[in-house]
Amino acid sequence: MNSRIIIINIIRWFLLLFVQIFLLKNMGFYDLSTPFIYVLFLLLLPFGMPNILLYLLAFGTGLTMDAFYDTMGVHATACVVLAFVRISFISISLNKDAIDDPEPSLSYMGFQWFSLYAFLCVLTHHLVLFFLETFRLTEIGYTLMRCGLSCIFTLLIILLVEFIFYKRTSR
Amino acid sequence: MRNLWIFISRYNAFFLFIIFFTIGVFLTVKNNAYQRSATLNSTNEIVGTAYERLNVFKRYMNLGMVNDSLAAENAKLKTQLLRVTTVDSAKNVTVIDTVTNQQYTYLPAKVVKNSVTLRNNVMTVNKGTVDGIETGMAVISPQKGVVGFIRDVSAHLATIQSLLHKDTKISVVIKKNNALGSLVWGDNNFDIRKAFIKEVPNHIKMNVGDTVVTSGLAKFPAGILVGKLSKTNVATNDNFLSAELNLFNDFSTLQYVYIVKDKLAKEQQTLENPVKPNE
Numbered sequence: 001m002n003s004r005i006i007i008i009n010i011i012r013w014f015l016l017l018f019v020q021i022f023l024l025k026n027m028g029f030y031d032l033s034t035p036f037i038y039v040l041f042l043l044l045l046p047f048g049m050p051n052i053l054l055y056l057l058a059f060g061t062g063l064t065m066d067a068f069y070d071t072m073g074v075h076a077t078a079c080v081v082l083a084f085v086r087i088s089f090i091s092i093s094l095n096k097d098a099i100d101d102p103e104p105s106l107s108y109m110g111f112q113w114f115s116l117y118a119f120l121c122v123l124t125h126h127l128v129l130f131f132l133e134t135f136r137l138t139e140i141g142y143t144l145m146r147c148g149l150s151c152i153f154t155l156l157i158i159l160l161v162e163f164i165f166y167k168r169t170s171r
Numbered sequence: 172m173r174n175l176w177i178f179i180s181r182y183n184a185f186f187l188f189i190i191f192f193t194i195g196v197f198l199t200v201k202n203n204a205y206q207r208s209a210t211l212n213s214t215n216e217i218v219g220t221a222y223e224r225l226n227v228f229k230r231y232m233n234l235g236m237v238n239d240s241l242a243a244e245n246a247k248l249k250t251q252l253l254r255v256t257t258v259d260s261a262k263n264v265t266v267i268d269t270v271t272n273q274q275y276t277y278l279p280a281k282v283v284k285n286s287v288t289l290r291n292n293v294m295t296v297n298k299g300t301v302d303g304i305e306t307g308m309a310v311i312s313p314q315k316g317v318v319g320f321i322r323d324v325s326a327h328l329a330t331i332q333s334l335l336h337k338d339t340k341i342s343v344v345i346k347k348n349n350a351l352g353s354l355v356w357g358d359n360n361f362d363i364r365k366a367f368i369k370e371v372p373n374h375i376k377m378n379v380g381d382t383v384v385t386s387g388l389a390k391f392p393a394g395i396l397v398g399k400l401s402k403t404n405v406a407t408n409d410n411f412l413s414a415e416l417n418l419f420n421d422f423s424t425l426q427y428v429y430i431v432k433d434k435l436a437k438e439q440q441t442l443e444n445p446v447k448p449n450e
Binding site for chain 1: 200
């Protein structure tokens with residue numbers, strides 16, 4: 001069971017980063033909306049993980065993205081922020097001892113919880129990402145617009161993917 | 172200590188977040204050219220402003236030195252300008268001879284003593300024989316106008332017999348029609364802003380407002396602005412016309428002057444007054 005989760009996550013990591021780097025990197029609407037689907041990997045990591053492992057995975061994933069995007073540290077920082085939001089949100093919204101689901105996916109947690117969870121995580125990730133990328137406050141309007149539109153795009157794709165791989169039997 | 176460990180382990184998510192976030196930002200700033208330049212720029216801005224405020228006093232103290240250097244630079248530029256404007260087109264232009272093309276050079280000097288209230292006014296400047304000053308050199312003002320001639324020279328100082336002196340006569344022309352005259356001061360006029368142009372031939376028509384410039388016949392370079400005519404046909408008891416003019420130059424506020432070195436002065440002098448061996 002445990003090794004199966006690990007293998008699934010590894011496959012998911014490769015798949016999402018492959019899609020991100022070779023497909024979505026070339027996508028974008030008027031330089032305003034660019035989806036970052038790879039955060040889904042961090043969203044779907046299993047519940048029982050130690051925080052340090054979560055942070056390391058987030059940082060490593062971010063660094064891998066940075067290597068392909070030539071933006072050293074930007075994605076890594078954004079992913080670390082996302083991990084922090086994920087931990088905080090889960091600890092606030094769920095009772096830690098009563099969690100019997102393996103991972104926070106749409107099929108286990110339901111649409112309402114998952115959409116809010118994904119929205120908060122993606123929003124903070126994108127905020128940090130775009131602000132670190134522009135690194136100035138003078139273009140704040142443009143940055144916020146990019147951030148918001150990209151956030152919508154990413155969320156749409158994440159929900160799409162989650163509905164495609166929806167497991168009806170598990171709930 | 173144990174409580175501290177418990178505290179840290181309980182909120183490990185936050186502390187780990189701080190650590191990783193710091194590493195991430197550090198990497199971002201260190202490895203990305205733009206972010207690095209942005210942080211350094213803002214730092215420099217703050218530091219620069221602070222230094223700027225601190226240096227106000229220092230700059231004020233240095234004003235004198237800055238003035239000197241600016242005057243020197245001005246003299247250099249004006250010398251260059253002269254070289255451009257005094258190129259003799261009648262000469263063979265294929266040979267560029269800067270030694271003779273440039274007849275005049277300017278040397279800046281600071282006025283250390285000035286007087287305007289006497290009948291015969293003399294001022295002192297801080298340049299002397301060490302700087303190549305000789306008696307009889309022309310002196311002009313940096314802005315506009317003539318000042319006078321060098322009278323006595325010591326090693327580091329020189330006195331200028333200014334225009335406001337009974338013996339000073341400067342050859343000038345009315346710019347409009349090149350009518351020659353001589354510029355004098357005095358003769359019942361002790362206003363330092365006014366002078367007279369005398370010995371203008373009778374047939375010349377002069378109007379109020381005509382510009383008067385140096386003729387270039389004497390020691391001054393040609394075309395240096397002197398003043399504007401303010402009153403024409405001043406009655407005199409000789410057969411020439413006279414006119415009153417307002418000087419461009421304000422003698423009372425002179426701080427810097429340019430001493431004009433004429434390369435051909437000696438040559439001209441020996442040519443015009445040949446030394447007679449029998450005398």
